[in-house]
Amino acid sequence: MIENAQNAQSTESAANGPVGVGIVGLSARSGWAPLSHLPALTRLPGYDLRALAASTPESARAAGEKYGIGRAHGSAAELAADPAVDLVVVSVRVPRHREVILAALAAGKHVLSEWPLGNGVTEAGELAAVAARAGVRTFTGLQARAAPAVRYLRDLVADGFVGDVLSTSLVASGRRWGPTFDPGGAHLLDRGNGGTMLTIPFGHTVDSLAMVLGEFAEVSATTATRRPVVREEGSGRAAAMTVADQVAVSGRLASGAVASVHFRGGLSRGTDFHWEINGTEGDLVVNGDHGHLQQARLTVRGARGAETVVAELPVPGRYFDVPELDDLRAEPAYNVGVQYARILRDLREGTRTVPDFAHAARRQRLLDAVERAAATGTRVRL
Known part of the structure; x- marks a missing residue:
């Protein structure tokens, strides 16, 4: 009672x-x-x-x-x-x-x-x-779903910009889990603590991929820890890392489209976030400054029909729909704030726009499937 x-x-x-x-x-x-x-x-x-x-x-x-x-x-x-x-x-x-x-x-x-x-x-x-x-x-x-660029991308796909999706490929840098770690960040090196490159940046990003293109139906995976010893920034102290700093996943989405996602630890001198969506009528490309999609600064480009070169597709102003947060657009707090605005609406109006615990458990089942596929070398159905 x-x-x-x-x-x-x-x-x-x-x-x-x-x-x-x-x-x-x-x-x-x-x-x-x-x-x-x-x-x-x-x-x-x-x-x-x-x-x-x-x-x-x-x-x-x-x-x-x-x-x-x-x-x-x-x-x-x-x-x-x-x-x-x-x-x-x-x-x-x-x-x-x-x-x-x-x-x-x-x-x-x-x-x-x-x-x-x-x-x-x-x-x-x-x-x-x-x-x-x-x-x-x-x-x-899972606030990457609230990012204006991600919502715009979802709508472009849903409105038929690329036609039928044939495939998608994504390569990203995990930012952390490179050759050094932040002071106080040693807990991220131990896979037993649950905060890994797979669960954090990969998890946020693959959740948005599923929002835009649909869920995975099956996955194959390869993971590796290529830097088993890393050093603390400043002190140079060595520490063991058991977290996978390479995660490569391929699979098929429920739509039949083929998907490939590769996360690398640290940052790259080349590409830190590149996501392509290829379809029967067009192509979309998203670039960012790192692989944490929930925080990254993103640029959307696309081309369709007779167009042969992708051009920037600026995110329309209607996707920046929480004016109280406008001064935070370049900050990590922005997408968190948009999510809070949606939570308030969910609580007051009974809507369900923000992922709940059931959604989170389903997403962690996908990550578990990736780990099982990597451990066994088999394709895992979801």
């Missing part, structure tokens, strides 16, 4: 007034939350950032003082139980996602979790199942 009452209270608040947000992982020092979530939330009407929790009570107090947030909690469970919080935002490292999300769901709160949802396919499936039973709204931070 208590959980049902909390669910009703949270839903009513989200529908009738500002959505009270509590962020788990908002640090006074650095991190993704102050870089992206904070600037987005402070610009958007309809949200009220009311609470935070950090790694320790002391860290939470420091962050509360820095950002002017009075409700600084000593644990994720304490934040989730706060009656002022309607939406719990999970912005911590992947191994902590499960405990934070379960606490929020047990408290009957809506949840936005960073991608990937869980540390592996089993954990993601568990969280999606618990969320379905909890009866709250869940959202996953």
